[in-house]
Amino acid sequence: MIWYIGRRLLQMIPVFLGATLLIYLLAFYAGGDPIQAIMGDKPLSPAVQEQLRAQYNLDKPVLVQWLIFIGNVVTGNLGVGFNGRPIVDQILAAFPVTIKLAIIAVIVETVLGITAGVLAGLKKGSIYDTGLLLVSLIVIAVPTFVIGFVAQFFLGVKFQIFPVNVGRDPSWFNLLLPGFVLGIVSFAYVLRLTRTSVAEVATADHVRTATAKGLSRGGVTMKHILRNSLIPVVTYIGADLGALMGGAIVTENIFNIRGIGSLLYDAIQKSESPMIVAIVTIMVMIFLVANLVVDLLYAALDPRIRYAK
């Protein structure tokens, strides 16, 4: 187990290097000249341009820029962003907000999704089941930004239950609606996966045996049905974290949340490579760690699974 974790963590180093290089190249070749983006319609004199280029290392070849970036990551100092503020400070300011948002979204997704899925799966074909399936179908069919704007308009503007704009004060309560919007699509998928899985396991032999032995209904559901149905769901949630981070860009913009998503969006607009690469790399790392956790959860869920050394 320790060996397994150690090996997986070591594997992240080449992934980290590869991901940063790839993103660096993408940002470099797709974004155009950052100095042009900084200038806007009004040109700067060639002398000032040169000064700025040297300041941000833009005068060096792309591979050298990447190596400087890697060096900066090691020392923990990513330098100053195009707006004159340290990149690390900007990321540290934005991160807690997005983490809060993600926690709300994951709770919506897992707790609500699995609970609703189990209930639907156990009462397959009931009105309750059909109703949930219909709701999930609608949620999956409607794009997140539409759900976001509709929720914002009715709950924020019309009934004024939630704030329209979270930027000034990203408290747990204020982030509730955006977190819900962010998690709602995944909620629908988790619900459907759990439902199918539970419905299938519920008719399995070992469940019938457990019931015949006289175990309580709750005990059977928790120990024999849910545990065995969770593997596909957990796999999905691990993979879904990536989509969640992408979705954060949209959700954060709708509710004016100044988190990682909007920071990344701004950086892409400005072709600010160090910022883009730093944020995407952090996302890649979170994704890798989350999937390691998912892999470890497999063993907890199914004792038959063992990890090779």
Place this chain on the structure above:
Amino acid sequence: MAISRRSLMFTTALAGTSAVALAACGTDSGSGGSSDGGGSAGGSGEAVFANTTEPENPLIPTHTSEVGGGRIINAIFAGLVYYTADGKVENDVAESIESEDKQTWTVKLKADQKFSDGTPVTAKSFVDAWNFGANTANAQKGQSFFEPIEGFDVVSAKTATADQTLSGLTVVDDSTFTVKLVSAQSDFPQRLGYSAYSPLPESAIGDIETFGESPVGNGPYTLESWTHDSEIVLVPNEEYAGPRAAKNSGLTFTIYADNDTMYNDLLSGSVDVIDAIPGSSLQTFEDELGERAVNAPGAVFQSFTIPQSDPNFSGEAGKLRRQALSRAINRKEICDQLFFGTRTPATDFVAPVIPGGGATDIPGGEVLQFDEAKAKELWAQAEAIAPFSGEFTLSYNADGPHKDWVEAVCNSLANVLGITATPQPFPAFGAFREQITGRQLKGAFRSGWQADYPSAYNFLAPLYSTAAADGNGSNDGDYKNPEFDALLAEGQSAPDQDAAIEKYKAAEAVLMADLPAIPLWYQNSIGGYSDLVSDVEFGWDTVPLYYAITK
């Protein structure tokens, strides 16, 4: 073991959810705007809430070239002059700005002007600030504003050292300094209301980095706090005694990343004044806001430029072809149908809020009128001289709101002239500009201009003069016409503004014949305000006059 752990997890998580739901019930009565806080300024009433974007740079006047930071700079600094809503120039810190020959200007300051930290505003405050902004060693984005001053070529050279200064600036005494320009420029005083010409206190020059985060100014407001990406709080400056004194108890700028959020905040009463309307609400905002909607022509001019080097558009045939294109665009229809009347069809090259702008009497100005028959006729004449080769493309950056109108213009051209007109998107503004400044872009490209100061000259010289061509300015099409240059120079040495405007109009007539860029429309000032505030007026530069707002 496993089962209990998991059920425990379930119950706590569910309990957590219900607790949050309870909290939701508990606070919903207070979330209507009072929960925003921030309005802690002294004086009567609450601060005015307004929108902005995160300043792209530290708050240094000479380093701020975009609206998000510009509106803050304008509130916390006072320059020599300021602009009224209709673009008139009035003295702010200056007592007088005079010149005999329009080349050497003598500036006298009002007595007893102070920065918010109590230090006096002297002639040196201006001269030092300008020297700082002009010097390449400081890499300031507003550097080019000091170009007209003598000695700029020295301090702007690549080899300039930080201690070099503009030879044209001379401090006479504490309240007087002189400015010698490289040539006669009658509109020089008009420029001085731009934020780059603000004075800096002595403490700034020594430690500009600290200053950029917590600037000390001499304007109607002082910076109370700047929470990055979130909000900027300004309170009235007690030391300010000028004509722009704050009529409210403070300004709280909320930083928005998205215009839809901003508009919804206005509807829900969490923001008082906004100076943009999201595309999705352009059609409805005037109905929804009623009298509180703002929609008036602003100082933004939009066009598309066809490079002079384009073989299809040079020579006699090219001239005819440019006219044919201009005649084939139904500007009014696009402004009404696509922008719902939030843009105004162009009748000249200068925005209508500028003195002398929006003129309808420019000789040759009829070329901007939609006329299908005439367009076809002109195109046929051009074809007779030299046939068109290749296809017509109109390039734009797809990360801005340009796709719709570019397609509409291309359709208009294709339908009327029977040619293939193709929109050509670039993914990012940076990549788009790189092609243009590298002169690699083939065909036409979108162009636009937002004035820095309210003068017709500012709409003409930077965009079409020979001096601004070949990468030395914003003349991206490399248009060169000595007649045009001469008329501009005559305007610059004219004795008064009316005489200058006559010359500029004559210069515009030259442009009407040559059409280095095809004028499309002027962008309106659009925005709105809540019923809590009054006296909301938008300036010529499409930014509200915040100091005059009462709440």
